[in-house]
Amino acid sequence: MLKKQQLYNQLKQHIQLQHWPPGTVLTQQQLAEHYGVSRIVVRDVQQALLSDGWLEPHGKAGIQVPGFSATEAQELCLLRLQLEPLALQLAAANMSFSQLGQAEDLLAYIAAHKHLAPYQRGELNWQFHRILYQSCAKPHLLRLLDQLHQQVSRYLGYQEQALAYADTSAAEHAELLSLLRHGDTEQAGKLLVRHITEAGNLLVQLLQKQQGAR
Amino acid sequence: MLKKQQLYNQLKQHIQLQHWPPGTVLTQQQLAEHYGVSRIVVRDVQQALLSDGWLEPHGKAGIQVPGFSATEAQELCLLRLQLEPLALQLAAANMSFSQLGQAEDLLAYIAAHKHLAPYQRGELNWQFHRILYQSCAKPHLLRLLDQLHQQVSRYLGYQEQALAYADTSAAEHAELLSLLRHGDTEQAGKLLVRHITEAGNLLVQLLQKQQGAR
DNA sequence: TTGACAAAAAATGTATACATTTTAAATTAG
DNA sequence: CTAATTTAAAATGTATACATTTTTTGTCAA
Numbered sequence: 001m002l003k004k005q006q007l008y009n010q011l012k013q014h015i016q017l018q019h020w021p022p023g024t025v026l027t028q029q030q031l032a033e034h035y036g037v038s039r040i041v042v043r044d045v046q047q048a049l050l051s052d053g054w055l056e057p058h059g060k061a062g063i064q065v066p067g068f069s070a071t072e073a074q075e076l077c078l079l080r081l082q083l084e085p086l087a088l089q090l091a092a093a094n095m096s097f098s099q100l101g102q103a104e105d106l107l108a109y110i111a112a113h114k115h116l117a118p119y120q121r122g123e124l125n126w127q128f129h130r131i132l133y134q135s136c137a138k139p140h141l142l143r144l145l146d147q148l149h150q151q152v153s154r155y156l157g158y159q160e161q162a163l164a165y166a167d168t169s170a171a172e173h174a175e176l177l178s179l180l181r182h183g184d185t186e187q188a189g190k191l192l193v194r195h196i197t198e199a200g201n202l203l204v205q206l207l208q209k210q211q212g213a214r
Numbered sequence: 215m216l217k218k219q220q221l222y223n224q225l226k227q228h229i230q231l232q233h234w235p236p237g238t239v240l241t242q243q244q245l246a247e248h249y250g251v252s253r254i255v256v257r258d259v260q261q262a263l264l265s266d267g268w269l270e271p272h273g274k275a276g277i278q279v280p281g282f283s284a285t286e287a288q289e290l291c292l293l294r295l296q297l298e299p300l301a302l303q304l305a306a307a308n309m310s311f312s313q314l315g316q317a318e319d320l321l322a323y324i325a326a327h328k329h330l331a332p333y334q335r336g337e338l339n340w341q342f343h344r345i346l347y348q349s350c351a352k353p354h355l356l357r358l359l360d361q362l363h364q365q366v367s368r369y370l371g372y373q374e375q376a377l378a379y380a381d382t383s384a385a386e387h388a389e390l391l392s393l394l395r396h397g398d399t400e401q402a403g404k405l406l407v408r409h410i411t412e413a414g415n416l417l418v419q420l421l422q423k424q425q426g427a428r
Numbered sequence: 429t430t431g432a433c434a435a436a437a438a439a440t441g442t443a444t445a446c447a448t449t450t451t452a453a454a455t456t457a458g
Numbered sequence: 459c460t461a462a463t464t465t466a467a468a469a470t471g472t473a474t475a476c477a478t479t480t481t482t483t484g485t486c487a488a
Contacts, residue, residue: 002441027469038443039470040254047258051265061450061469075352082296138289140365144358151354216471241439252473253440275439275480434485441478448471455464 003037007045010035015054015065016119016157022067025058052150068155070207076152077200083145084129084196085189090136092185103131103177111170121166122156128173132180155203165202169195217251221259224249229268229279230333230371236281239272267365282369284421290366291414297359298343298410299403304350306399317345317391325384335380336370342387346394369417379416383409 011031014020031042046063049055058064106128110121126149133145172195179188225245228234242260246253260277263269272278320342324335340363347359386409393402 004441029469040442040444043258043470044261044441047261048265051262059450072354075354078352079354079358082300086296138292140286140289140293140362144293144361147358148354218471243439254472254474257440258471273480429488431488432486435483437480437482439478439480441476443476444474446471446473448469450467450469452467453465455462457462458460 003041004044007035007037007041008048011045011049012054013119016154018157020065022065024065025062026055026065027062052147054150054154066154068207068210070204070211073152073155073200073203073207076148077196077204079148080145080152080196080200081193083141083148084133085192087133087136087138087141087145088192089185089189090138090141091133092180092183092188094135094137095132095180096135099131099135100177100181103128106131107170107173107177119153119156122153125169125173126153132176155207165199169199172198217255218258221249221251221255222262225259225263226268227333230368232371234279236279238279239276240269240279241276266361268368280368282421282424284418284425287366287369287414287417287421290362291410291418293362294359294366294410294414295407297355297362298347299406301347301350301352301355301359302406303399303403304352304355305347306394306397306402308349308351309346309394310349313345313349314391314395317342320345321384321387321391333367333370336367339383339387340367346390369421379413383413386412 020026028039028042028046031046032039035042046055050057050063053066055063056066106124110116110124110128116124130142130145130149133142136142172191176188176191176195179185179191234240242253242256245256245260249256260269264271264277267280269277270280320338324330324338324342330338344356344359344363347356350356386405390402390405390409393399393405
């Protein structure tokens, strides 16, 4: 596999697991030495992660691991609410049985693997949503949604502590699927809004608690 | 100035002016020689333009200048409609007089320079919109809007032919500003929707005509 | 002629080396 | 001692050179 791709994944994961905690300032040299690749590779990855929001510029030299804020989480939730129901509505018309099946399989897989790492669970959950939106056939919309998910997933290391929510989430996913199967787009949309709002509120509250605790 | 930045701007402009027409396949070597820089610089710019949607992958080697489609334009319009009114609404509450003034200045400048290149006019028009949204204080929302504008601006070479629209557009901008000055957020929002829809429809019709003419 | 396989060419990925810019440290004048 | 200026160190930008992958070309057998 390309070293670029490897480093991209590894560095992202290390950021998520807070091996490089928020606020850490990194240089190309540092990363190159630490991960045993040339600076060229680091540069490519750095640019990608900067535009993904997993790193942010730090003055004119160096890059910084961004922190977490309840405000940002709130905004991401708002944007999801603005775009995901639209995607679902557009997709509902074209959705195939095979796609519904895929989504079902994914839910089963998640249910069967209770002890996944939180970021893996998050990834699978997004895949579920992604399948539902897929057939909206709007590449740009899907691109924006992927970006938003990327941002949100940066927070998932935190969200772990809210494991109690996993069950609620799974139940809602199942209900969502059921509604779509029966062609009840209207109700599915409403449920999706509730679903996103709940997840968002939980995350925001968690972050606020943590911010207050300093 | 950094060569990277220079090349980024120049290549983008050349794509917009169809110096590299849609469908053209380019290689790093080619670009490096043509613009007199090393491949490293080309690589950086290539990655940036790929993620901006000004270039697209072409198999496993080479990059391609994307074409234009009415469908894509339609989608971009849809997304603008989904996000810009929200931004305006959120911004309206916090908008300062100095910002309204900035916007006013911009309109005056545009009105005073009738003979701007179409892409410059497009850039200024977007700056106007951007100022109105600025104070929504939602970094991610603004980032998404900037991206959307990037995409739309790729089409502006075409939109030139619709210069007749420039006057309508300017009039609507002025009215929008006036409504905001008087705090009529409701009406401003409705006008914005109309404004975006009109521009979108015009562009889509133009593209459909051109597609039909082949 | 066609299709598969091998060899050559070309393109991209990666590393090293050098140039320029930025940051930090050291020195000196006030 | 402070602050400004100079000097050294470090970081990023860029170019060249090499390695690997991908594409194309050409050859040969069916």
